Amino acid sequence: MKLILTADVPNLGAPGDIVEVKDGYGRNFLLPRKLAIPATRGAEKQVAAIQRAQKARQIRDLDHAKEVAGQLGGLSVTVTAKAAGDSGRLFGSVTAADVVEAVRTAGGPPLDRRAVEVPGHIKTVGTHAVTVRLHPEVTTDLNIAVVAG
Template sequence: MKIILTQEVTNLGTPGDVLEVKDGYGRNYLLPQGFAIRWSKGAEKQVSVIKRARDAREIRDLGQANEVKAQLEGLKVSLSVRAGDGGRLFGSVTPAEVVDAVAAAGGPKLDRRRLEMPGHIKSTGGYQVSVKLHPEVTASFALNVNAAK
């Protein structure tokens, strides 16, 4: 099956890439999740639009990625969420909440899809979160999840 990626998929490609994947993987995972669209001559014309949108939000080069990495690694990120007795959260911490917490702490604006969370965060405490800034640069920072009063 020939597809065009609309979002970054780990170990597969970036938005705008035209790929050949197995039929089941494309039909059962990539298309329903919105990670890709079927390839057609009309969809091929959308590739330039997808690539322009990706370039607008992507970190430009390795030097800029290293600057953002240095900024992130020196950052203390704290997130207050509703929790019950024993530090158990009502729900879990989402990547969007982590991105907002980084921005509130004075950090750079990040893409939530590039966050690599340590599983589902469902209790208070300290966690290590990493961000893939560039194909060669990955930054990690400490996230402290507190119970809101």
């Protein structure tokens, strides 16, 4: 199955890449999650627009990624959860979008939520580590404090 990627897919490609994948992987994983669109003549014309939009969001180069990683290293990030039980268990979980919003309010650099990798589900208050993938060669760990709101 020939597809055009609309998002970064690990071990497959970047947005705008035209890839050939097995039918089941494309039908059951990539297409339902809106990570790819079928490669038709009309869609191939959209590749340039997809790549331009990705470049606008992307970290410029390796040096810029290292600079952003340095900014994130010295940042104290607190995520306020909506509610928690008596034992410190959250009603819900902390998502990558919550982490990005907390970094922005803490005065950090703007991040793409797809670059933030939250391990499993954060469902308790306390300090947790998340990974931020800024560049293919630069990843950084960010400690976040989750407090009940």
